[in-house]
Amino acid sequence: MxxxxxxxxxxxxxxxxxxxxxxxxxxxxxxxxxxxxxxxxxxxxxxxxxxxxxxxxxxxxxxxxxxxxxxxxxxxxxxxxxxxxxxxxxxxxxxxxxxxxxxxxxxxxxxxxxxxxxxxxxxxxxxxxxxxxxxxxxxxxxxxxxxxxxxxxxxxxxxxxxxxxxxxxxxxxxxxxxxxxxxxxxxxxxxxxxxxxxxxLPYLGLSRAEERRLLADYTVQGLRSNDGAPLALGLARADELAAAGKSLDALVEITQVYDAGAKAYDAKDSKK
Ligand SMILES: Cc1cc2nc3c(=O)[nH]c(=O)nc-3n(C[C@H](O)[C@H](O)[C@H](O)COP(=O)(O)O)c2cc1C
Missing domain, CATH: 3.40.50.360 (Flavodoxin domain)
Structure with a gap:
């Protein structure tokens, strides 16, 4: 057609x-x-x-x-x-x-x-x-x-x-x-x-926890590297916890990264 x-x-x-x-x-x-x-x-x-x-x-x-x-x-x-x-x-x-x-x-x-x-x-x-x-x-x-x-x-x-x-x-x-x-x-x-x-197709099959990790990752990527580096480590820690079967602990860690990442992003954004 x-x-x-x-x-x-x-x-x-x-x-x-x-x-x-x-x-x-x-x-x-x-x-x-x-x-x-x-x-x-x-x-x-x-x-x-x-x-x-x-x-x-x-x-x-x-x-x-x-x-x-x-x-x-x-x-x-x-x-x-x-x-x-x-x-x-x-x-x-x-x-x-x-x-x-x-x-x-x-x-x-x-x-x-x-x-x-x-x-x-x-x-x-x-x-x-x-x-x-x-x-x-x-x-x-x-x-x-x-x-x-x-x-x-x-x-x-x-x-x-x-x-x-x-x-x-x-x-x-x-x-x-x-x-x-x-x-x-x-x-x-x-x-x-x-x-x-x-x-x-990517993204569509993500679990709710994986979706939240993606979101946290976006907050980290939006920061300058010296602000984002410790948060990227937090995400790595969350991945280790998830790999060890500690899903709840991993998600709590992801939320901490998200909260800190979003706060830092907003602080940076307000200075624009
Ligand atoms: C009723 C309502 C529900 C919303 N729910 C969410 C949400 O679940 N997650 C989110 O990130 N933003 C949420 N938002 C914010 C919108 O996604 C955001 O304002 C977006 O930019 C809207 O697109 P627009 O700029 O084209 O209006 C919500 C906004 C409204 C009005």
């Missing part, structure tokens, strides 16, 4: 000019560098109504929600007709935003059976801009969406305020990467290939 090569970026935040916007815009900037036409879409302007899970389940046959929903019509047509999809969500309560979730649930109901998005390139970004908690769990519903719709997603981008600047660069790189995949859809040969593809 040949797509039209355009790359769309959905901002899944009610905050139109926040960090989600900055990250999705960075990804589109990278895509544009590859020569792809790009389009930025504010989901806040198109708020999808809750799926009523209505029966009989006719929408999977006529490919249209039975209820009037202009926002769903608009967004679903954009997604169905793009060459590649970038979806950015703010992390709320360690999860995706409602704007994003309501779109996903209705897309499942109407389109998951016929799978018209098979092989579409997709890239997901989640920004946990407060504590940083949920940087990975907030991404999972987005990648579950990609997987269920049989899209071919590239490496996700979990973002916090601690790794924000470097994440903007990563977003640009991945936007460029995805634009190169936008001309031709690449469907999976079967369910097994698709499941293994998604299992191979």
């Amino acid at each position: 040949v797509a039209n090569g355009n790359v769309i970026g959905l901002i899944g935040s009610p905050n139109r000019d926040g960090r989600t916007n900055q990250l999705v815009s960075a990804a589109l900037k990278g895509a544009a560098r590859s020569g792809a036409p790009t389009e930025l879409i504010q989901m806040a302007d198109h708020v999808v109504a809750a799926c009523k899970d209505c029966m009989p389940w006719v929408c999977k046959e006529n490919l249209k929600c039975t209820y009037e929903d202009e926002a769903f019509e608009f967004l679903s047509q954009k997604v169905l007709n793009c060459g590649a999809l970038i979806l950015g969500t703010p992390v709320y309560w360690w999860d995706t935003s409602g704007l994003v979730k309501y779109l996903i649930l209705k897309m499942f109901r109407v389109y998951a059976s016929s799978a018209p998005l098979q092989g579409l390139s997709a890239f997901g970004i989640a920004i946990a801009g407060g504590t940083g908690n949920g940087l990975v769990s907030g991404l999972r519903p987005v990648y579950h969406f990609f997987q269920m719709m049989q899209m071919r997603a590239i490496e996700p981008l979990p973002v916090t305020r601690f790794n924000f600047d470097i994440a903007l660069e990563r977003a640009e790189e991945r936007g460029e990467e995805i634009a190169k995949m936008a001309l031709q859809r690449a469907p999976f040969k079967g369910l097994e290939e698709r499941l293994l593809w998604y299992d191979a």
Whole structure:
């Protein structure tokens, strides 16, 4: 199947000019560098109504929600007709935003059976801009969406305020990467290939403890080396404890690193 090569970026935040916007815009900037036409879409302007899970389940046959929903019509047509999809969500309560979730649930109901998005390139970004908690769990519903719709997603981008600047660069790189995949859809040969593809993507399979370690690591990486070095040692100690089966002690150590790292980061940030 040949797509039209355009790359769309959905901002899944009610905050139109926040960090989600900055990250999705960075990804589109990278895509544009590859020569792809790009389009930025504010989901806040198109708020999808809750799926009523209505029966009989006719929408999977006529490919249209039975209820009037202009926002769903608009967004679903954009997604169905793009060459590649970038979806950015703010992390709320360690999860995706409602704007994003309501779109996903209705897309499942109407389109998951016929799978018209098979092989579409997709890239997901989640920004946990407060504590940083949920940087990975907030991404999972987005990648579950990609997987269920049989899209071919590239490496996700979990973002916090601690790794924000470097994440903007990563977003640009991945936007460029995805634009190169936008001309031709690449469907999976079967369910097994698709499941293994998604299992191979980083971050998504992390345990809660591993996710917290990643977050602590981001706070350390955001510091200058003389501030970060003792904290990096703390993370090494946590790894030793985990390897010795002392999971609780390891997680307590990780939390200490996180607390100290976040404090040092905020002190540095306030001097900017
Ligand atoms: C209702 C609500 C819940 C939030 N929950 C979390 C959270 O679980 N973890 C986190 O790090 N930040 C959380 N935040 C902070 C947002 O992730 C942060 O403000 C982010 O930058 C939002 O994206 P935006 O800049 O596009 O608005 C929450 C914010 C709101 C409004």
